[in-house]
Amino acid sequence: MRQGGTDAVHDERLALRKRRPSLVDAACEHIRASILSGANWPGSQLPTEAEFVDVLGVSRTVVREAVARLAAAGLVEARQGKGLFVSETARYQAFQITREEVENLSDVIQLLELRLSVETEMAALAAERRSEVDVMSMRQQLKILGEAAIGLDDSVKADVEFHNVIARASKNTYYAKLIDFLGVRLVPPRSLYLRQGQSYVGARYKAVISEEHEAILDAIIRRDPDAARVAARSHMSSSLKRHRDLQDFMSSHSPTG
Amino acid sequence: MRQGGTDAVHDERLALRKRRPSLVDAACEHIRASILSGANWPGSQLPTEAEFVDVLGVSRTVVREAVARLAAAGLVEARQGKGLFVSETARYQAFQITREEVENLSDVIQLLELRLSVETEMAALAAERRSEVDVMSMRQQLKILGEAAIGLDDSVKADVEFHNVIARASKNTYYAKLIDFLGVRLVPPRSLYLRQGQSYVGARYKAVISEEHEAILDAIIRRDPDAARVAARSHMSSSLKRHRDLQDFMSSHSPTG
DNA sequence: AGTTATAAGTTATATGACAACTTAAATAAT
DNA sequence: ATTATTTAAGTTGTCATATAACTTATAACT
Known part of the structure; x- marks a missing residue:
């Protein structure tokens, strides 16, 4: 996917269109x-x-x-x-967002809006229920994130894992599953936008994200659900705002048509 | 399902066990x-x-x-x-909670914990984005809920629809889908617990729920996301607390062994 | 070396048959 | 006449064989 990513995606779409029902x-x-x-x-x-x-x-x-x-x-x-x-349980259809459904920035924004709500309460539960092992795992991921020589992919991976550890620390399996679900769908667009906007990977960006992560971790360590809730919501709101700003920028610079 | 509900469920479980792989x-x-x-x-x-x-x-x-x-x-x-x-998108597995997975009160509580987070931010978005038609629909469901002669099933249905309308008013399709998903899984256990605990359907209970609903609606009408967030969170927290209290009650009265 | 035709390999579909299970109908026993 | 047992009919689960449609490799031709 890294080499010729755009072409691979294009070829794949073409192949899908050619397949006769x-x-x-x-x-x-x-x-x-x-x-x-x-x-x-x-x-x-x-x-x-x-x-x-x-x-x-x-x-x-x-x-x-x-x-x-x-x-x-x-x-x-x-x-x-x-x-x-x-089936008696036909009504119990799964909640699914296919890759094709997350193709526009507006889809990503919707997804981030959902993720904001989930991460907020999840962090509060993690503050109430976390174990020492959970805390150690969170620390480890933040340590990886803080390394100067880390590449983009490893950075995204550690970020995702940090949030997954928090989800598991909530001791609510549905949060853990849903965060994993959301993470899978947000990694490709996030990596894409981070690649496109070089400014996002600057030192200032990393410092802001690091502070936000540390605030979440601190609240969880202190077993302070309210502080964890506020910190997590703040962190996710920042991310959401950046994407909304990007959307605004793109819509004000869209080709006339 | 209404007549001999317990027997039908039991027979179904038995049939599943007897099916040879x-x-x-x-x-x-x-x-x-x-x-x-x-x-x-x-x-x-x-x-x-x-x-x-x-x-x-x-x-x-x-x-x-x-x-x-x-x-x-x-x-x-x-x-x-x-x-x-x-599949290239094998990682994009759906988020699924089968009916069998929601069989204990602890599962219901986990589900309510998740729902609390989703409903909170959803109400805030609805306050920002609702249309007049959305508000009329919400009012209609609350009107149905307020009718004295309403039966339990119609009451649950109107309650579910009220929340679904809020979800749609958020103008975020993922919220709408997820609330529907959660609602489907919460209706059977809720109806069951409401039936078991007669006190839950008393006039006092209905009055409390009605006030909570009105507070959410009021905030949405006023386009006040913060108030909507607080009202929705308060409403869902009450529901969650009742179930946690029920769990505590049941675990302190569980048979020895 | 490049192009075209053929062969081989793989999934998509069709057909017929038998195995395993369920239900209805017929027959035997009381 | 009623009840119990057996048989027949109906339906899904599995197997086998064959052809169609598609892809890739190989051979033959220019």
Whole structure:
């Protein structure tokens, strides 16, 4: 990705566009639509495989693969000898943000807005619940971040890990999972914007971020949830503001069209 | 679900336990493990279908269905003529909390802790960005909630919708999606606990909740993000406290052993 | 060396068959 | 007539074989 990153992304998009929708894709959408429309509700029985074969005009292989896909998505359940059913827990769809959904700066900003809320309370919980091992791990990541010779990728990695350690220190598995989820989606755009805006990697920037991190850590060490909340919110607000400023800058310099 | 709810849940659990793992299940786990172990990384090529047939000793149908399942989960991509690959975006796994994962009061409490953070900032954004239509919708849900003759299910539904409208008023699609996600998972346990603790549906409880809701709405109408943040956080904190108190009560009255 | 055609390899789809399970219908026992 | 058992029908799970569609490697031609 580092070499010819833009070209690789471009080629990949092209490849996706050239892929013709398969029969399994179409069968999936047909079944999915019948569920989303309410015609088939959680627990209700769907047509049999044989009936789908007739209705869709495809082989049983295609129907079975479509069912496998929908079962994996939690929408459908196949019961041997009985038939196909809309899953009782079809409503429990996962929360997903695909890479394609985070393609604009406005998407990144939305994501940062969400992350601000999560990080704020998470830090407060970490202040209440952290262990000494948690604190040591946080310190270690900040030490790595403070090294003068660190490269951008290692810097991003240590930053992400610092936040992941805080999440784990909250002793709430959902925070830990959600922060990891958000982190995965924010790393590529962040690295991209940091590369584009060289000023972001200057010494002044690093010093500001370092202070913010230290303030969070300090509050967590002192077991002060309110201070941790304020420090974390401040840190995330700064990040959000920078992206909003970037958005404003870009929209005021956009080509006329 | 209303009639014999407990029995239906019990029967369903039993049915799940009796289902024998299929060959597709096993094939899935084999492939998934090879990815998670790092032996196969994003972008790397996996063994061909034919090779999996040999290695796993199953038919090609089983391999293909396993692949369909893993593809639906975003882990694997099949490219016709080329082979099977670990998806470039395998790391972008969805955030999922299955119904089975929210089975204890402690799970509900963790979920409420997460929800507290999300609702707090969401209300602030809604105060900044809400439209008149948003406000009308919020009012409507509070009106429904205030009706004397409302049943428990309609009450829960209106409460959920009130929060969903706030989420949409934040004009951040990720907040809207996440609140919906959290709401789906909190409705069943909430209804259950409300049913068990009759005191929760008393007039005093309703009055307190109503005041909290009105405070949030008022701040949003006045376009006061700070007040909205405080009101929403206060509202969610109360809910969280009640559940923590319930947990404390239950753990101090738990059977010995 | 470059271009084109052919062969080999891989996934997408189709078809037919049997295995394993569930339910309905028929038959036997009381 | 009712109940219990057996059989048949229906449905998903798996296997095997074949062809279509696509990709890559190899061979043949210019």
